[in-house]
Amino acid sequence: MMTVFQNKYGYFDEEGKEYVITRPDTPRPWVNVICPGDYGLVISQTGGGYSWKTHASLNRITRWEQDLIRDDWGKYVYLRDDNTGYFWSLTWKPVCQNPEFYQVHHGIGYSKFISRNYGIRSQLTIFIPKDDPVEIWWVELTNESNQEKTLSLFTYLEWGLGVAPDSHREFHKIFIETEFDGKLNTLLSRKRFWELPNEKGQHWNRDWEYVAFHSVNEPVVSFEGDKENFLGMYGSLQAPAAIKKGRLTNSCGKWGDAIGSLHNQVKISPGESIQLVYLLGAVKKEEMTRLEELILKYQNLKTVEKAFTEVKRFWNQLLSTLEVKTPDVGFNLMNNVWLKYQAISGRIWGRTGYYQAGGAYGFRDQLQDSQIFLLIDPDKTAEQIKLHAAHQFPEGRVNHWWHPLSEIGAENNISDNLLWLPFVTIKYLKETGNFDFLDEKVPYKNGEEATIYQHCCQAIEYSLSKRSKRGLPLIGDGDWNDGMNAVGFAGKGESIWLGHFLYGILKDFTIVAEKYDDVNRAARYRKEAKNLKKAINDYGWNGEWYIRAVCDDGYVMGSKECKEGKIFLNAQTWAILNDVADEERAKKVFRSVEKYLIREYGPILFYPAYKKPYPNIGYLSRYAPGVRENGGLYTHAATWAVLAACKLGYGEKAYRILKSFLPPYRGQNPDLYKVEPYVTPGNVDGPDSPNFGRGGWSWYTGSAAWTFLVAIEGILGIKAEWDGLRIEPAIPTEWEEFFVSRQYRGATYQIYFKKIQKEEAGIYIDGERLKGNVIFPHGDGKIHKVEVFFK
């Protein structure tokens, strides 16, 4: 197999669809988040406290309410040679036996742990079938020694069955009941207590509405439902008493500390292989028939194999709707595979990661993430817009985040959330041209019905109503940056970035309103946009860049006079992106960005970092300097610097900026970068941190969708606009040719870009020369060949 981006810990396969880890000691747990729809789990390669944990979003119910497994523990499979008593685990943790061979394959929709210990090769494949609420742990053991082996397998997991992290397990554990169903060869676990209020609104008086199960397709020798029995008093997962002894006590019930462990024994001749299939899942309490069916279904190895093939096919199909082929292998594999997978599996469906538990929908977060679907399946973007619209109050403001099922939600005065609703709606309309969507009805939080159009208008109106005397938007409890939570707490602080953002939306929504025949509104928004632009340029321009915000007390953030927080990225990039700055000013702005913010490992959020707390700014200034929003690279915002460079036609620069933080490249220096080379991290320490270049909080970050978008819309320059697909690449000079296949309004465009020397530049569709650079939609379900000749 050809491999790419080999580093000391692993490599990608040639197509980039698998990342293979070759040793257990990666500098951080390198994780896979598997969620092919309704049910998700987080798999750490080896190293964290656990091997993998289940963050169920069973039937779209998120883990916050329904975590099968205790948050701080994982799931393990132990193997024991019953002749010698030696034992190890199929993942490196928890036994931490030094394996003779070790590999973890993180693939799209699965992870595979392969190792060899004491002559036994083991392969543990973990995946979730597309439409069934079960995790499958598919084990293959091969005897590579020359003696017959008698091996015991023991699984281990700790039942949680509710809110995670569990803040009071001594209390909660009293409500869990485990049972071994001999007929089904299955451990069952129920909880007679759920944190959610019952139908009367009473707390602590409701069953957890599911039954969790753990089964294996071979008869068990013994089983265990109690943690102390398994570990032994004061015992450890590294060397549990039960494994040393080689037998479980067959205890279950209501009175223990609920775990699940199944014990199987197998004999394997030299050269022989055997397979076992474990299931972990949950169904509604009343669906015991379904549970039985699930267990029977996956007892069949062929069914398991088929389900595995299907889930891989599902992902391949989903991700292949857009394909790129450029001279940059890292760019290709991120855009073809991992960015989409990360955004969909980790952010939209799973809503969880290793560093942040999540489970909730962030109003602005998943809306932005759902842009990933614009180029894949825009109906899913529409779904997401509707879900978020339903979390808007009639006056226009919205929940900052909410947990589905419980519908517990945060209300605050963060001022940008609501505007992402029109923002993403506009993008959806540009992608699909489906203006009927504006008439779809979704209730506000109070149940009152409204059209999507009305929802968007209310968001804009609410924002317009919250402005300072100078006509600038009030920042409230923060805008894009949650950490600027004191800037406008008293109701005076203004945000320049929010001005840029609102300005762009007003401009675009003017067109929406016109198309909607809402001419008065269109006229009003056009006027508001004009005034806003003037106000920003009058009060927000600092000579070389835009300031970021003005605090309640008049302190100006992001100004030349500041010793810390002198210049902020978002206030510049969005001035360029939304044409708040005229061309000359935009170029000046970009020069300032380059001067202060574009660093070795990507564009940092601002500079210099705050070294001490500024109570008038907020908790942003309380982070360690250079970390996260405090002057680190915040990947989400960094992507907009790429887009801004593209907007200015700086293809070479745009590409260099993107590459400077693109994971496969950063992963070439893994002991500095630390995090996964295949997914974007939330942040990378900036120059004011002694760990400049260290990645953090990977997987569950809003940067994957945006990194993808700036690559496709910005660098490759294929961008949906009101009337068609604009082709306007901004690429590095060394690229001679590249290819993109993209769906657009019911047709597929296979776009071949080719650098030419002497011939005339131009675009040809199906051999015909195009006037300008906008492809008008064919909508004919066919494949169209587009040739782009550029100089």
Place this chain on the structure above:
Amino acid sequence: MMTVFQNKYGYFDEEGKEYVITRPDTPRPWVNVICPGDYGLVISQTGGGYSWKTHASLNRITRWEQDLIRDDWGKYVYLRDDNTGYFWSLTWKPVCQNPEFYQVHHGIGYSKFISRNYGIRSQLTIFIPKDDPVEIWWVELTNESNQEKTLSLFTYLEWGLGVAPDSHREFHKIFIETEFDGKLNTLLSRKRFWELPNEKGQHWNRDWEYVAFHSVNEPVVSFEGDKENFLGMYGSLQAPAAIKKGRLTNSCGKWGDAIGSLHNQVKISPGESIQLVYLLGAVKKEEMTRLEELILKYQNLKTVEKAFTEVKRFWNQLLSTLEVKTPDVGFNLMNNVWLKYQAISGRIWGRTGYYQAGGAYGFRDQLQDSQIFLLIDPDKTAEQIKLHAAHQFPEGRVNHWWHPLSEIGAENNISDNLLWLPFVTIKYLKETGNFDFLDEKVPYKNGEEATIYQHCCQAIEYSLSKRSKRGLPLIGDGDWNDGMNAVGFAGKGESIWLGHFLYGILKDFTIVAEKYDDVNRAARYRKEAKNLKKAINDYGWNGEWYIRAVCDDGYVMGSKECKEGKIFLNAQTWAILNDVADEERAKKVFRSVEKYLIREYGPILFYPAYKKPYPNIGYLSRYAPGVRENGGLYTHAATWAVLAACKLGYGEKAYRILKSFLPPYRGQNPDLYKVEPYVTPGNVDGPDSPNFGRGGWSWYTGSAAWTFLVAIEGILGIKAEWDGLRIEPAIPTEWEEFFVSRQYRGATYQIYFKKIQKEEAGIYIDGERLKGNVIFPHGDGKIHKVEVFFK
């Protein structure tokens, strides 16, 4: 040394002031909760995940807001033989080296870990000086080998500096900053973030207002502020990389995962001993001078020794105000030492334990606990009454619990809370005769001032206003039993127990009102009491016992017709205690209690346990059957059965009941009982649990004060009443003589009880025969000898 109550894991010293654990594998962590006033910690003998953890209540600030150490980790001292590289820990955890010798002494105000490994005897004494916010870890090492030893000591702790448990450590850790102050030889730790709102009411924008410190009295060789450096990547506390290596990296700052570790090196000749003193503490940020003074102060070994002596003297003095000497050694040591210590250190000052984090004041909880002070220092009971009165709303209802400092409090409709305010006030008045207390002013929660008398009246009035048409108290969201949270949710359910309770208060408060010249109220309460008594006997009497409650839907709990929850303890004991039942009925009631509820290990809360959830009852029925309130022995309630037996004059029975759940006796069967033999557990599994007899949730339970009270007031029969001290013992037949020393209204009574055969029974004070059995207070500051001759 004489030892008593030896079991396989340990014993008491003769006076019962120390419990000595002799091996590390007690069936549960046997714990000490040390809190001599303002600052507390929980010490586990060995076995939990940690050795000891700090639950700071520094300056009366509770751990919820200000836990120095992460909740799930402890503190350790590692020892390493630098010649051989062998290492172990001064506590058994975390290295779990099998020691040559091992003892833990849990004393009053300190714990001592003594062990011997590789020829080194170590003694680690942990205590908190009475008035300084520091933990002292006093280490003595003795070389019992015949070679000089070069030893390294390494401490380990993980900084928390805020709310515990920390629900998102990946976030919180970014705000902690560590520093090594070379001049002070001290690690400092600060946090630039606190969960509490700042003075403007803003969240997440406030410094943690303290600086934590960790120092040692000898120069350090190296230090560490980062967890990964200490443990090594994927390392463990059992074998940290730093200990294996024998050196720390001298890293501190804002960018790590904040821990504290200090490394010292010592050379010890054969036979020689050396001592080191470690400090862990915190002061207000601005009190750096005080910090310096504290560090300097305790660098002196003599000061440490003196502080240790002082804290022991403090406790001895506090606990010696009441002394008993009976033929029952277990009864003596619990009443002389441990019950008082548990109530004061664990419940009132520390408000924490091993199984429940706590930190909050429970309205009814600490009020009842503060009864412990009636016989020790009644001013402290008065203080507690005033604190709770300040958590009452003007209409009479109260916070169910609240966290000091943040003043976050629960509001609910639990119906008994507020009545404990007059209940304990009445007891305080009977103890002290200090009716001026009723005029002391304490504001309601809204700031409105009111006298204690008014507070009490409002509580009673509010209760009187919440009654059913039948004149019975509405149970609301539960009464004594939080788990009966659905019984009266809809506003109809009635409580018989609450009726008994209210009846007693009305009767007593009639007298208070009369003494307060509030004659109309007195008359009204007298009438209400009479009506209430009638209503209870009309509607609550079931022929052989009192029912417990009537649910919203009319379902009767605790009735003969019930298959589960047939008879409840509290509904019977309080009928006897408060004379709701006439004498004949009371005796019948007690027979029913004996028949159904008095079991091998004490009186269970009700019988039979609920086997399945009853949504009309609440989460009580969701617990595992026989566990906690679901038909287990709930120690708090069990004590009242002892008191009821005393009330009926059943001395022998009362004593047998008490003994059946008294920890030293239960501790004779430690592998069944599991919990500590020296403190009361919250509960013991009842007969419907397969673990019948298993104790749970020790230390932080409201049972210690009540166990003490029923022993003193009930069994020994020395009870403060309105006008004096009534002497009315209810003792077992085998007791021939016993002695009690008790303070009462400014005088000390040394009471000698003696069984006589032929002579006339009677009481003599200072040699003079008393009429009746009530000692009228002398108030002369003198010691009075009381002789009680009984038959």
